[in-house]
Amino acid sequence: MPLLQQGLTIRAPAMIVTIYGDIVVPRGGVLWMGTLVEICARLGISETLVRTAVSRLVAAEQLVGERDGRRSYYRLASGARTEFAAAARLLYGPQAEADGFLIHHAPGLSDEVARRFRLGRMGPDLYLRPNHPENATLSGLTFSADVMKDGGLLAEYAATLWDLGSFADEYRAMIDLFSPLSAALEQGETLLPADAVSARLLLVQVYRAVLLRDPRLPADALPLDWPGLAARRLFARLYRSLSPLADAHIAARFEGRDGHLPAETAETAARLQSLSLETAD
Template structure:
């Protein structure tokens, strides 16, 4: 007869397959998640074998991993180095800055509203407007966008106007509904809740995942939540519908991340290595992340 641990593992495997079937992973994006969740807060370099083993657990082949790593190197996000017969990949400086910004969003307290207008002055404004839209801004014209959160890096010149709500705050919801497709973002949050709500149930009671499964579960959790949050305009509460599911998704993410971390971090310490030795189970950055999440519970 299977014990509770074996039953939990079987249930987790079925749940993981269901999540990945509904929202398949791309190798490069998942490798970025591994660096952001595991590697960056403990340094910036890891053995290629760890990437291959972790990706294999979610159905990404070694060939796809090596192809994705090569593309990330070509894009200036990773740089490679060898130690004996092993290859290691290190985060490039621009990638570290991007990862730090994403970590603040995932683990830090909610951002205060920072309304601003962006008027693009250079050539090809449509490309820059697409960058702004992906970062949650709304297009108001062929060169003009508005946003309530931090401005993403732009490669084109722009004039940025700071703004504040002087009156009509009760009508912010109507303003937001006119300029953002909030239903699209709400559906993304509800889909996240539907995928990962069963994981919370799986972790209740005596069920436990193995250390390796805990890490895989946390990585897939971070990957899926990051994709939703990075596209969310993250408007202030006054501008959101009354039934906005973003807060419920945030609570689910926070609770699951805290529950999965002890075993996930033990797996990292036992298996992930650099040229100088194993990655630590915890670091100042990982402890700070968990402390910030616990404060929000």
């Protein structure tokens, strides 16, 4: 585990978001603070940093606190559920090719919103993005677009609208970091159950950081050596490999409002089933 953490900057707020998205939300949505402190301690995050980060997430209306005697519990705030569900669909759901492109005429759109929606800026007030069914709605005019001729130039044009090189570097860094662990597990090596939880959280954290910023362009708009597909397959394979030990440890150690969290729920089973389709030869 220390080898995985070398070179990674693990920030408490982002890791807590990952913990809730991967472990807590599909198991009822509520976690005891003591369990959260325990999880983070194995990742090198102090209790002080955990409590500070939780306070900030509460202030940002991401988490809501509850008390039962001397114990504090935290659940996902209702306003954050849509965002968490969208991220979960990208991480664990089936990957679909974009159906062409959308062109948006959006006067006054801020750079921050354009980044959050993964838009490529074509000109003043004019933006391009791949047409995915889960795309959030933008105000302003929207046109559907397809490449009608000279499609071989699409990848070159896309590279002027999105910083694909930086995304590719992050995908390759993820592959370099987690491929040795995946290979070791395939050769029969094993981890402590608690380390399986930590490894899976780090895997989700690193992959999530780039996936949620990647516009997920159609294949013909990507460079020939695009590493996104290899990163996706590694994520699916390693996540499934780590899950039996990780989920058993979750059931044995992690507590919510009503006692220990379950090892499996309908939602966690659906995630593993969806990922299994991406690891099949």
